[in-house]
Amino acid sequence: MMGTVAFAEVQTPVGPFVLAVTEVGLAATGWGARTHPGERLSDLTAVDDPGRTAFAVAELNAYFAGDLRTFETPIDWRLTSGSRRQVLKTLHGIPYGTAVTYGELAERSGSRVPARGIGSIMGSNPIPIVVPCHRVVAGNGLGGFSGGEGVETKRWLLTHEGYLQPTLLDL
Template identity: 85%
Template sequence: MMATVAFAELPTPVGPFVLAVTEDGLAASGWGARARLGERLGLAEVHDPDRTAFAVAELNDYFAGELRAFETPVDWRLTSGVRRRVLQALHAVPYGTAVTYGELAERSGSGVPARGIGSIMGSNPIPIVVPCHRVVAGNGLGGFSGGEGVETKRWLLTHEGYLQPTLLDL
């Protein structure tokens, strides 16, 4: 049987978010064009709201402050080798916490230097569920390529209680 992908789009406080779900699980997500995710996966698209419903419900619950650990199955097909090891180690970083690029390098046992971890985070195909926003620099937030960039990262970390709200957030 040929693999297929079903898409769902949902509004979030950090902008419209797209999910791409295969028979095996959530394979890609992010801000921006659904077509871009489809091209990365190279799979035939199907209309299957039942397939995407669980991931959509979990993300809605996350943004409502009611979910701290995702149970949505992850399809790692867009990752391999060292990148997959690093992202799988990241997937285990709990809600409301953060690790530095160097700590994630250590946890993954990948031998990738901290700088290399940053580029792996930038190419994470499944942001939020695989929480690259929880990886911070030793001297601050570090970068973020999703949504509105570092402001999206700041919002997510504040939402999870890792950062305190600033006067601008009130």
């Protein structure tokens, strides 16, 4: 695979969030150090191209400001394949302010991946927030979350979107 990737970092209420954008679109996001998503794109040449990342950065800033509900940033799905890609593409269509259970996502995707396998796919989602793995919950609670500060980040995102009501701790 040849090509280039440009990186940007967005300061968010849930910590620094890094974006990796190829010529095709957003290929990876993640919390923490700027190199985090780049490790998975090591076969691409890193370029300094703020113009390439500007649209995705603007959308994330608008999302965290409460002004954006649907991302239009193009997605580069190259870090996914097979059933994993099928599940993540289905997840990409789950609307803001809603959630599905692991089992519901398995059924909607038509992938034959069991609910437990859906959890593993969510944990390895290369494009969290834009491909909203935080919108997948357990049948009896929030379920897990591997991004940011874990379940507390998931709780914050779901409260931000209005799916969960704020608690006294949020006030």
